[in-house]
Amino acid sequence: xxxxxxxxxxxxxxxxxxxxxxxxxxxxxxxxxxxxxxxxxxxxxxxxxxxxxxxxxxxxxxxxxxxxxxxxxxxxxxxxxxxxxxxxxxxxxxxxxxxxxxxxxxxxxxxxxxxxxxxxxxxxxxxxxxxxxxxxxxxxxxxxxxxxxxxxxxxxxxxxxxxxxxxxxxxxxxxxxxxxxxxxxxxxxxxxxxxxxxxxxxxxxxxxxxxxxxxxxxxxxx
Amino acid sequence: xxxxxxxxxxxxxxxxxxxxxxxxxxxxxxxxxxxxxxxxxxxxxxxxxxxxxxxxxxxxxxxxxxxxxxxxxxxxxxxxxxxxxxxxxxxxxxxxxxxxxxxxxxxxxxxxxxxxxxxxxxxxxxxxxxxxxxxxxxxxxxxxxxxxxxxxxxxxxxxxxxxxxxxxxxxxxxxxxxxxxxxxxxxxxxxxxxxxxxxxxxxxxxxxxxxxxxxxxxxxxx
DNA sequence: CCATAAATGACACCCCGTGCCAATGCAATG
DNA sequence: CATTGCATTGGCACGGGGTGTCATTTATGG
Numbered sequence: 001x002x003x004x005x006x007x008x009x010x011x012x013x014x015x016x017x018x019x020x021x022x023x024x025x026x027x028x029x030x031x032x033x034x035x036x037x038x039x040x041x042x043x044x045x046x047x048x049x050x051x052x053x054x055x056x057x058x059x060x061x062x063x064x065x066x067x068x069x070x071x072x073x074x075x076x077x078x079x080x081x082x083x084x085x086x087x088x089x090x091x092x093x094x095x096x097x098x099x100x101x102x103x104x105x106x107x108x109x110x111x112x113x114x115x116x117x118x119x120x121x122x123x124x125x126x127x128x129x130x131x132x133x134x135x136x137x138x139x140x141x142x143x144x145x146x147x148x149x150x151x152x153x154x155x156x157x158x159x160x161x162x163x164x165x166x167x168x169x170x171x172x173x174x175x176x177x178x179x180x181x182x183x184x185x186x187x188x189x190x191x192x193x194x195x196x197x198x199x200x201x202x203x204x205x206x207x208x209x210x211x212x213x214x215x216x217x218x219x220x221x222x
Numbered sequence: 223x224x225x226x227x228x229x230x231x232x233x234x235x236x237x238x239x240x241x242x243x244x245x246x247x248x249x250x251x252x253x254x255x256x257x258x259x260x261x262x263x264x265x266x267x268x269x270x271x272x273x274x275x276x277x278x279x280x281x282x283x284x285x286x287x288x289x290x291x292x293x294x295x296x297x298x299x300x301x302x303x304x305x306x307x308x309x310x311x312x313x314x315x316x317x318x319x320x321x322x323x324x325x326x327x328x329x330x331x332x333x334x335x336x337x338x339x340x341x342x343x344x345x346x347x348x349x350x351x352x353x354x355x356x357x358x359x360x361x362x363x364x365x366x367x368x369x370x371x372x373x374x375x376x377x378x379x380x381x382x383x384x385x386x387x388x389x390x391x392x393x394x395x396x397x398x399x400x401x402x403x404x405x406x407x408x409x410x411x412x413x414x415x416x417x418x419x420x421x422x423x424x425x426x427x428x429x430x431x432x433x434x435x436x437x438x439x440x441x442x443x444x
Numbered sequence: 445c446c447a448t449a450a451a452t453g454a455c456a457c458c459c460c461g462t463g464c465c466a467a468t469g470c471a472a473t474g
Numbered sequence: 475c476a477t478t479g480c481a482t483t484g485g486c487a488c489g490g491g492g493t494g495t496c497a498t499t500t501a502t503g504g
Contacts, residue, residue: 014502015450042490053453058492092425128358129351136350149425158424161394161414165421168386176379192383197421199387202380203314203371237481238469264459275484280461 020052022071025060029067034116038124065130068117076137079103083145092149096142096166097193101186104170119178122171139163169193242274244293247282251289256338260346287352290339298359301325305367314371318364318388319415323408326392341400344393361385391415 028049032041043064047057061067079099086095106114121127140154143163147154154160169192177185195202250271254263265286269279283289301321308317328336343349362376365385369376376382391414399407417424 012501013450014448014500016452016498016500017450019452043492044490054491055454055493056452059451062492064491091422093421125355129355132354133347133351157394157398157413158417160397161391161417162421162424164390164394165387165418168390169383172379172383172386175382191379195380195383196387199315199384199419200313202384234470235481236471236479238467238483239481241483265461266459276460277462277485278483281482284461286460 019056020050020060022060025050025052025057026067026070030113030116030120033068033120038120038127063130065127068120068127069134070117072134073137075103076141079138080141080144083141086145092146092162093193093197095149096145096162097190099145100166100170100193101189104173104189105186115178115181118174122174122178135167139167142166165196166193169196241278242272242282244282247272247274247279248289248292252335252338252342255290255342260342260349285352287349290342290349291356292339294356295359297325298363301360302363302366305363308367314368314384315415315419317371318367318384319412322388322392322415323411326395326411327408337400337403340396344396344400357389361389364388387418388415391418 025046029041029046032046032049043057044054046064046067047054050057082099082102083095086099090098121131139160140163143159144154146162147156147159150158152159170189173185173188173192177183177188247268251263251268254268254271265279266276268286268289269276272279304321304324305317308321312320343353361382362385365381366376368374368384369378369381372380374381392411395407395410395414399405399410
């Protein structure tokens with residue numbers, strides 16, 4: 001019925017060719033958001049700038065607020081497979097810390113773009129709201145891993161708690177990183193996890209040590 | 223006919239009397255949400271059921287998604303003043319744990335209503351999204367307290383991290399509590415904080431101990 | 445040339461949220 | 475009693491997000 005005769009040809013499927021791409025809409029949208037502010041840019045305007053109808057925009061992105069997230073689902077899939085490869089000997093929290101740190105390592109040339117994304121996502125109210133929905137997947141991946149390690153269902157209390165907590169660390173690090181162009185995101189994530197696993201110690205001097213360790217340079221952690 | 227003349231009517235301000243109240247709209251709305259589902263109920267319908275115009279609804283609640291939150295800002299204000307009264311001797315995390323546990327204690331007769339609220343808030347996608355915005359205030363109160371204790375600005379890294387983490391514990395507890403009518407919310411919150419302050423220990427037997435302590439009955443914690 | 449298939453564009457809706465202004469109902473005042 | 479003042483309401487219009495539907499376009503393959 002359907003033909004799959006030419007495995008080598010990247011031959012275009014029959015039918016009208018696409019008029020745009022996810023990437024194009026995304027970059028146009030981010031450009032406009034950066035210039036005029038998220039809520040001052042309508043889907044109409046993005047579509048026009050891309051030479052496409054409004055209706056078509058919604059065939060590429062389910063929502064205006066999905067634009068800044070790129071292909072987040074795939075990145076989460078990466079995180080999942082990374083975690084799947086962690087050897088059994090590595091302790092749970094250590095494994096999570098390393099995985100989340102790596103998850104947030106971006107190539108040097110993409111850093112400022114990534115900062116713009118995160119800045120938008122954690123600044124614009126509508127996007128802040130949307131973020132919880134997006135991170136839900138992320139949390140589930142963490143919870144699933146924690147569940148495997150603890151011998152519990154991924155959807156049970158402790159694994160979900162660990163998912164929540166890991167996300168907290170990441171988000172707190174994001175917020176610290178966004179306005180400070182001199183800082184390194186993976187290092188901040190690492191610091192957050194470190195502080196988290198020693199909550200009790202915070203009030204006995206660890207706090208000041210960490211606080212000192214953050215601002216000047218990353219000379220302490222890892 | 224409609225208006226009962228209270229003998230002790232505190233002087234009404236001049237102008238047209240109000241046609242409804244926050245409480246009325248809220249209860250009507252929650253009723254409809256429970257019956258037809260959040261997204262299947264329009265503001266129009268709530269307004270009609272309350273005998274009020276759609277426009278007026280939006281004078282009482284800025285958003286449809288604010289309905290299930292009641293007067294959350296005031297509850298947060300309570301939390302703030304509770305924390306302000308904690309003696310210096312109580313350790314930081316202990317103080318937070320107790321305050322959050324108390325924050326989530328509701329009178330027995332209001333439990334099922336509260337469960338419905340939280341269930342809606344943490345189930346319906348649009349409300350999940352909205353929750354992050356609402357809890358922002360809550361986090362700030364926690365962060366402010368942590369900042370005072372650590373000698374840091376409430377808006378700096380560690381205090382905000384602590385705010386995030388405390389919220390994580392609460393939300394994880396909510397999710398566990400909502401479907402399990404036999405459980406006690408304050409106890410669950412307490413358990414979450416306990417697990418959180420011993421993250422390292424989770425993989426060395428603490429996990430199973432906690433997991434055992436949760437399901438059957440609350441015989442272990444506190 | 446014709447069939448098929450996929451994507452687009454146009455249109456009609458519904459809903460949320462807001463600005464604006466006239467109408468309403470009550471109290472206080474003369 | 476009539477008038478004035480005033481907060482609230484209701485109605486209307488409008489912009490924006492998101493969806494269902496259907497005709498139209500633009501390709502491929504026989």
